[in-house]
Amino acid sequence: MTDSATDEAEYRVVAEGVEKAFGDEKVLKGVSFKVVRGTATAIIGPSGSGKTTLLRTLNALDRADAGVIRVDDVELDFTKPISKPEIRKFQSRSGFVFQGHNLFPHKTVLQNVTEGPVVVQKRPKDEVVAEAVELLDQVGLAEKQDQYPYQLSGGQQQRVGIARALALKPKLVLFDEPTSALDPELVGEVLSVIKDLAVEGWTLVIVTHEIQFARQVSSQVLFTDQGIILEQGTPEQVIGDPKEERTRQFLDRILNPL
Incomplete structure (x- = not known):
C-alpha cells in the first residue's frame, strides 16, 4: 500500500470500494487503491482477474456500479446520479493507450x-x-x-x-496491456518509451504481463485476482517477495514457464 502518511494532495488517483458487474458476473469487488503523483503503478494478474475493467473505470470507459474514484481534482461517486458533463470533465483528466492502437486509419x-x-x-x-x-x-x-x-x-x-x-x-496516462498485440521484437521499443515517461515524472497506471518491466518502471504493483486486489506494495514486495500463495503461483508460471 502507498505510504498512509502521504498527504491526500499528493495522490493523483484515489479509488475506494469500486465495484463493477457485467450481467451476473461481478468483475470488480470493492477495489480500493491510491496512486501518488508522478509515479507509475503496474497492475498484474491472470486473465479475467479484472485488470482491464479496473483501468477502464479510471477513465469511465466502463462506468463503475459503486464506489468513489478521484482523478486529480475531479471526484465521481458512482452510488449517485452522474451527469454527462461530469463524466466528460472526469475523462478529460486522463489519456488512454489502448491494446490495439485504435488509430484513425x-x-x-x-x-x-x-x-x-x-x-x-x-x-x-x-x-x-x-x-x-x-x-x-x-x-x-x-x-x-x-x-x-x-x-x-x-x-x-x-x-x-x-x-x-x-x-x-492529461494528469494521468492509462495503458491497457500496451505490448500484448505486438510481435516480440517490437515490444522493447514501446516499453522504452513508457520507461522514459516514468522517468520524466508522468503519472502512469499500466496493465501489463511484462513482469520484469513492471519491476523496473513502477513504484507500486497491484496484483489482482477474481475481482479484488489480493496484494499491493512496491515491486520488491509484490514481485520480489510476495506474501500471498496465489501471487507466488502466478509469478512462478510467468517467470518460469518451463
Missing part, C-alpha cells in the same frame, strides 16, 4: 495526434501541431508524421497511440 500520424486537442479541447491548431511534432519526436517518429497507420509497424502505431494520449496533456 484515414488520418495521417500527425492528424491522429492533433485530433483530440483540436476537436475536443478546442485548442489553437498551430499550437497543437507544434506540440504534436515535438511529441512524435519524443517517441521516435518525427519522420513518420505524414504517413498513415497502415504504413507503420505495430510498435510504431502503438507509439503514435502514446503520443496521441500525451497530446491531451
Whole structure:
C-alpha cells in the first residue's frame, strides 16, 4: 500500500470500494487503491482477474456500479446520479493507450495526434501541431508524421497511440496491456518509451504481463485476482517477495514457464 502518511494532495488517483458487474458476473469487488503523483503503478494478474475493467473505470470507459474514484481534482461517486458533463470533465483528466492502437486509419500520424486537442479541447491548431511534432519526436517518429497507420509497424502505431494520449496533456496516462498485440521484437521499443515517461515524472497506471518491466518502471504493483486486489506494495514486495500463495503461483508460471 502507498505510504498512509502521504498527504491526500499528493495522490493523483484515489479509488475506494469500486465495484463493477457485467450481467451476473461481478468483475470488480470493492477495489480500493491510491496512486501518488508522478509515479507509475503496474497492475498484474491472470486473465479475467479484472485488470482491464479496473483501468477502464479510471477513465469511465466502463462506468463503475459503486464506489468513489478521484482523478486529480475531479471526484465521481458512482452510488449517485452522474451527469454527462461530469463524466466528460472526469475523462478529460486522463489519456488512454489502448491494446490495439485504435488509430484513425484515414488520418495521417500527425492528424491522429492533433485530433483530440483540436476537436475536443478546442485548442489553437498551430499550437497543437507544434506540440504534436515535438511529441512524435519524443517517441521516435518525427519522420513518420505524414504517413498513415497502415504504413507503420505495430510498435510504431502503438507509439503514435502514446503520443496521441500525451497530446491531451492529461494528469494521468492509462495503458491497457500496451505490448500484448505486438510481435516480440517490437515490444522493447514501446516499453522504452513508457520507461522514459516514468522517468520524466508522468503519472502512469499500466496493465501489463511484462513482469520484469513492471519491476523496473513502477513504484507500486497491484496484483489482482477474481475481482479484488489480493496484494499491493512496491515491486520488491509484490514481485520480489510476495506474501500471498496465489501471487507466488502466478509469478512462478510467468517467470518460469518451463
